[in-house]
Amino acid sequence: MQVAGKRRTNPSSPEEWMHFAVRYLARWDRTVAQVEEFLLSKGASAAQAKQTISRLSDLRYLDDRAYAGRWVESRMARQPMGRERLLAELQAKGIQEAVAERAVQEALREMDDDTLAKRALKSWQRRGRRVTTLQAVRLLRQWGFEEETIERTIRARFGHEGLDP
Secondary structure, three states, X not given: OEEOOEXXXXXXXXXXXXXXXXXXXXXXXXXXXXHHHHHHHOOOOXXXXXXXXHHHHHOOOOOHHHHHHHHHHHHHHHOOOOHHHHHHHHHHOOOOHHHHHHHHHHHOOOOOHHHHHHHXXXXXXXXXXXXXXXXXXXXXXXXXXXXXXXXXXXXXXXXOOOOOO
16 A cells, blocks of 8 residues: 555554455455455454454445345346356355355246256357357356256257257
């Protein structure tokens, strides 16, 4: 951090850590785990990070439940995918398993796995791409769909029983 040409060390007071964290949050929506990692990487003690995160949460600058819900909706709008992949990505961002499961369940409450898989393939094809049976299987696996869902989707899309290309 620089102030009037002088190089400053890391923040030391709770207010300085708070300001530092708010500036970090101003760029992107973040999880509690991401903010904690950021603060610790910048030299905050565990107690300073915890205190800052507590204040941010009290002010509703940090809310993992709300973050997870917004993130799932945004992700599904860009690229539909399976529940397992959504859960894995949320957990990789530091969202607790129960919070991630609830966000995915709420966002996809009116959509079954087969519909999700069909939407995922349609999304891929809307971009002007043709997809073979083998590519469709690989894509659906990559996007976190279960094998039974993949098989039903392939059967419906390509009109045959097997998953052979």
